[in-house]
Each structure stands twice: as C-alpha cells, then as structure tokens.
C-alpha cells in the first residue's frame with residue numbers, strides 16, 4: 353500500500369441549520385485498525401464518514417493525518433477509498449472499465465492498469481467477469497467491483513458506508529468475512545459504518561457507538577458487548593431486560609440491588625455506590641432456566657409469549673410480582689408454562705439510571 357497511515361485524529365462538529373448532528377466527535381484511528389461507527393438511523397454515521405472523506409464540510413473542528421492537518425485537502429487528493437451502500441458503479445462501463453477508471457484518470461500505462469485490475473479482480477474473486485456490465489451482476493458481485501475499484505488505487509484509508517445492507521442475509525455474512533480478510537491481507541486501515549451490531553462485532557478492532565451525534569462509548573467488541581457503559585449501548589447491543597434498582601451493600605465484589613422488594617446480587621462496578629438508584633441489565637440468553645444452587649437471584653414466572661428463532665426461542669415471562677423478563681432457551685417453551693429462573697450475578701450488568 354502507498355503512504356500508510358500512522359494515525360488519523362479527528363475532532364469534528366457538524367450542524368445543519370441550527371441542529372447539531374455531530375457533537376465534538378473525537379476519534380483516533382491507528383494504522384491497520386478496523387474501526388466501526390455503530391448506531392441507529394440518523395445518529396450521524398454517514399455524516400462523520402463524509403467529513404473524513406472530504407465530501408461533507410465540518411462546521412467546526414480539525415482532522416490530522418500523521419500529524420498534518422487535512423481539512424483543506426480536497427477529497428480526491430486525500431488518497432482515501434470509499435465504498436457506498438448503493439455500489440455507485442458506472443453503468444455504461446464494464447467491470448474492467450469500472451475498476452480501471454481511477455488508474456486511467458492517473459494516466460497509468462496500459463500494461464500496469466491491466467495488471468493491477470486483474471490482480472484486484474482476482475482478490476475479490478471476480479476474475480473472468482471483466483467484460484460484464486454492472487447490470488449483468490448480482491448485488492454481491494457489484495459490491496465486490498466497488499470494493500476492487502476503491503482498492504486498486506491503494507488507498508491509505510478505506511471508508512465503507514453500510515456496504516452490505518442491500519444484500520441478502522447469507523451474502524451479507526459471506527461478504528463481511530471477505531472484507532475482513534482483505535483488510536488483514538492488504539494491511540488496510542478501515543473505517544466502517546453500520547447499524548448492524550453483529551457486523552460491527554465481527555469486523556472491528558474497535559467500535560464507536562453514536563447516539564444523535566454524541567459519542568456513547570468506544571471500545572473493543574468485547575467491551576461493548578460485555579461491558580456497555582449505559583442503557584442506550586446495552587439496549588442497542590441486545591440486552592433486553594432492565595430492572596430499576598436501588599443499590600444496597602457491597603461485599604467481596606458483589607453488590608446488592610433491590611428491585612420491587614426483591615434483592616438481586618450483581619457484580620460490583622466502579623463508580624456505583626450503596627444507596628444510589630441504578631439499572632441492572634441482562635441478556636435473554638444469559639438468564640438460566642431452573643433454580644440456583646444457592647438460592648440467590650431466583651425468580652419464578654409464567655410464559656406469556658414465545659418468539660421462535662430457529663434453533664432457540666425467546667419467551668416473555670411475567671414474573672411473580674408483575675415485572676416482565678425475556679428469556680432465551682433451547683428447551684421448548686409454551687405460553688402458560690410456569691418456570692423457575694436464575695439471573696447469574698456475573699451476567700447482571702450495572703448501569704446508570706437515565
């Protein structure tokens with residue numbers, strides 16, 4: 353790769369009219385890192401990517417690449433590659449023509465163009481498709497052409513904006529693996545935008561979670577998955593059960609939270625103290641069926657509703673005392689069943705009340 357990246361530092365604000373859509377977004381990307389912007393529709397992911405690409409003007413802030421300001425460098429001079437959701441191929445050019453386009457603009461010798469295009473088409477598994485037109489390709493093939501078109505220019509940074517969201521579920525998973533492999537094999541530095549948590553978890557070295565233009569959490573996939581910092585991140589990452597508790601005494605790394613008179617034991621977390629209001633969250637797949645050996649965190653309830661997920665099912669339980677709980681189970685559950693349940697203390701995550 354030409355001119356590799358050592359470090360990209362970004363601190364940007366964007367306003368449209370009076371509305372702040374990115375609020376001092378801080379970001380540092382290191383060479384060879386795969387960083388993902390994750391968040392719901394409208395949270396500012398594409399705007400952030402567009403500003404980094406130079407396609408959208410920031411209202412405030414700065415960007416530095418390897419210590420040098422790049423805000424004033426036009427997009428085509430930044431040396432970044434971009435792949436969009438809608439492929440954006442040139443319909444009147446063949447696959448070869450699409451991939452060769454940028455090299456031809458650079459007036460590269462024909463032999464070099466031919467060689468680099470062939471090599472790139474091989475990498476994205478499209479050797480033999482040179483003479484087809486985009487209209488004669490599947491969505492996944494078109495997206496591979498778009499990726500090859502960007503990569504053939506040896507970009508020092510790859511920017512992906514939801515590149516897989518127009519593909520069907522199976523292809524999405526395949527292409528996700530291909531992107532990850534290309535990233536590693538070519539030593540790329542990549543920023544990737546998605547609203548799909550599974551995609552973010554599987555691809556990223558680090559994930560940046562955004563909500564309405566505000567950074568909610570940055571961390572490794574494990575951090576974000578296991579140790580969400582707040583209710584928003586937890587909810588977005590698949591925690592489905594939230595209990596408002598008042599915290600009680602803490603001992604030996606375990607803190608007690610009282611929920612409607614029921615004392616729950618949870619793993620203590622820095623910054624949370626006895627007497628405070630807080631939230632305890634748990635994923636449906638972490639709730640255990642059956643009674644606990646030591647009697648701690650035992651619940652009882654009745655199955656109200658069952659969602660069939662294929663291998664597993666997710667059931668909504670009405671607990672004695674009236675609260676609701678979602679449980680995932682391999683065992684077949686039916687509405688009306690009465691169940692004993694356990695909330696393992698080490699799976700209950702302590703969060704701030706919002």
Ligand SMILES: Nc1ncnc2c1ncn2[C@@H]1O[C@H](COP(=O)(O)OP(=O)(O)OP(=O)(O)O)[C@@H](O)[C@H]1O
Nearest residue numbers: 368369373391392393394395396397398399400547
């Ligand atoms: N050109 C524009 N003019 C005015 N508002 C805009 C413009 N582009 C984006 N916005 C607003 O900025 C906010 C962030 O938009 P953005 O496209 O970055 O969201 P996103 O996270 O990429 O969402 P999605 O997942 O739907 O693509 C939204 O509220 C959007 O309506």
Ligand SMILES: [Mg+2]
Nearest residue numbers: 397398399513
């Ligand atoms: Mg977007």
